[in-house]
């Protein structure tokens with residue numbers, strides 16, 4: 457897995473791209489598969505029992521790096537649960553999430569549980585929440 461550009465081949469069928477990435481990671485981690493759905497919801501979630509991940513459709517608007525982060529965040533919950541590491545957003549969770557993000561060429565910069573910025577391996581900013589909300593949403 458070199459980088460997100462390689463992962464997101466079509467830039468069209470996001471659900472399939474996310475599913476492919478989830479399948480790749482889960483098989484690499486030797487864990488059971490997860491079903492990924494993009495839905496019109498306010499917030500995404502990881503349902504540990506049904507092994508389903510919901511990604512909100514608004515995440516697409518924030519760009520591929522953010523979308524990728526969102527998926528890897530939810531996948532990290534499954535990895536931590538399956539491996540009995542962490543049930544919240546504590547340091548083992550963040551270690552897992554950071555490891556997955558690094559694999560796709562992303563360095564996360566945190567603000568509490570979630571990220572405020574995503575950088576590339578060259579430390580160039582790929583996504584900044586404040587900048588996005590100001591320039592794209594007008595907040």
Ligand SMILES: [Zn+2]
Nearest residue numbers: 529530533545
């Ligand atoms: Zn979470």
